[in-house]
Amino acid sequence: MKTVNAIEVNHLTKEFGNKTAVDDISFDVKQGEVFGLLGPNGAGKTTTLRMITTLLKSSGGSVKIFGHDTAKEGRLARSMFGLTGQYASVDEDISARENLMIFARLNGLSRAASKQRTQELLTEFSLVNSADKSLKDFSGGMRRRLDLAVSLITRPALIFLDEPTTGLDPRTRTQMWETIRKLVAQGSTIVLTTQYLDEADQLADRIAVIDHGKLVKIGTPEELKKQIGGTKLNFTIDKAAQMTIAVQLMTKQLGESINQTGQRLSAVLNNISQLAPLLDTLQRSKIAISDLTVQEPSLDDVFMNLTVGKN
Structure with a gap:
């Protein structure tokens, strides 16, 4: 039996007057994966997310959620996901416990079931000790955890997280990452928009890069890194008199353009296996080097390569 995708987006477009904010985007999200939506501010990722979630x-x-068309079966599709935004849609003047109880009741749970689910979520998100405090006394991290808890009241199979860790300190961000990993381990599918590339690298199984309203690339973090080039190699030639011969040897060995800044040389390796023979060649030629660094491509490199200056 064929597994239905969690989300199917086909030729999705959004126009505001003469401006096309989202331009004919198509992609699928598989069940059980973390799918990252990346793009610069104004790229169209939030507009895409708002259309997928029927906002x-x-x-x-068209958009289908677990096979259900959001235009024709909007209510059913909406019942299948939870949405967490950057800012909690909760009441500032009451406690976390009261907020969770209200949302549980709004989602159709009985009073007893609401009470039980509220306690489960307060425990799961480490909010028990602050459960009865006013939200005005909550830190940004506590607010974000409560917002996520609210979206999980009905245990949705699909969860949308719109920049869930924006503005959080590193420790709280790491706690949120652990919570997200736990949700995936329990079988949830997650769509994540984020401005933190390390977050996407850590969490996402696949990433769609959106720029100027268009889908410019889709793939695993590793696939995207490979597509933009190889490993960066940098080192310093200790003796300036050996620069010319060092550049000649590197060019012959790598067959690539060598960048020179003073006595610092850098090149891109197509394959990490090129490194050992190159170092051996330099050593046999008695060329002393120092400050050697080998750097794999990062998602930052992917992001810059795919989005900067692409008009």
């Missing part, structure tokens, strides 16, 4: 009507195209 915004599309100008064209």
Whole structure:
């Protein structure tokens, strides 16, 4: 039996007057994966997310949630996911416990079930000690955890996280990452928009890069890194008199352009296996080097390569 995708986006488009904010985007999200949506501010990722979650009507195209068309079966599709935004949609003047109870009741749980689910979520998100405090006394991290807890009241199979760790300190961000990993381990599918590339690298199974309203690339973090080039090699030639011969040897060995800044040389390796023979050649030629660094491509490199200056 064929597994239904968690999300199917086909030719999704959104126009605001003469401006096309989202331009004919198509992609699928598999069940059980973390799918990252990356893009610069104004790229169209939040507009895409809002259309998928039925908060915004599309100008064209279609979205299916677990096989259900959001335009024709909106209510059913909405019942299958939870949405967490950057800012908690909760009441500032009441406690975390009261907020969770209200949302549980709004989601159709009985009073007893609401009480039980509230306690489960307070425990799971380490909010028990602050459960009865006013939200005005909550830190940003506690607010974000409560927002995520609210979106999980009905245990949705699909969870949308819109920049869930923006503005959080590193420790709280790491706690949120652990919570997200736990949700995936329990079988949830997660769509994540983030401005932190290390977050996408850590959490996402696949990433879609959106820029100027278009889908420019999709793949695993590793696939995207490989597509933009190889490993960066940098080192210093200790004796300036040996620069010319060092450049000649590197060019012959690597067959690539060598960058020179003073006595610092850098090159891109197509394959990490090129490193050992190159170092051996330099050593046999008695060329002393120092400050050697070998750097794999990062998602930052991917992001810059795919989005900067692409008009």
